[in-house]
Amino acid sequence: MPEPTTPKLKQEQAELVVLALLRDEPKYGYAISRDVQARSDGAFRLTPGALYPLLTKLEKQGLVSASWEEVKADTADPDADGRRRKWYRLSAKGQRRLDQRIADHRRFTQLIDGFIEGDAARASA
Amino acid sequence: MPEPTTPKLKQEQAELVVLALLRDEPKYGYAISRDVQARSDGAFRLTPGALYPLLTKLEKQGLVSASWEEVKADTADPDADGRRRKWYRLSAKGQRRLDQRIADHRRFTQLIDGFIEGDAARASA
DNA sequence: GGCGATATATCTGTTATCGATATATCCTGC
């Protein structure tokens, strides 16, 4: 079977997408994973093996800040290790990085478009 | 020093670019390499280590057809192994593949654009 | 004749990618 036509999310695009998703509001990892799939109509996937190393990297670089939230259905036992959610929010540095990634993306697609148009563009000019 | 902002040509984009360059006219490897750099203003590079395996792959898949040309400055000795040029031309199958790669690229950029626009697009709609 | 550009091609050490694996909780149906 030949390669699938549905494009996979590469690390560079994954960074852009994750930062863009966090721009609107803070999110935790699993929600990001769901949003990526939902908002790309299933074309993009961000599996755990790609998502969590990426989020750790972003945190280390100071592009996002993270804080834990303990999700407790009943508050009977405070020591009960309920489901944890690690919330990520975009930092000012992350916003600047996002702006740059968007600029990079625009430039990249314009260059590719130039090759697609080929000689036709220059001939008609 | 962090990652360079100039994007490198990945294999999938390299295939698109090479097929697009061959659409206008047949070319040999080194000319393709030069064109890639020239027409992207130096932003894209296609080094020998990436270019020749790719051309071999395209040839095996029947997307391009290749033929050798012997470049002889003087024709004194026919046995003299002059500089060889392997000319590649786009096949009908290659043209179809190019069309598909263009469609894939358009879809991909549209999806990324959707993430870049974010909630603003839906809010203003 | 030497040097840089032309021209094709392979090889290899490093990095990236993907799926599998691991752990633990929450919710729903039975």
Next chain:
DNA sequence: GCAGGATATATCGATAACAGATATATCGCC
């Protein structure tokens, strides 16, 4: 009350891709 699937975070390992170095040989210029 318990089994199974969804939720949630995180790591690991086999494979694949990448960039740069290496190899060979010719051509043009000085």
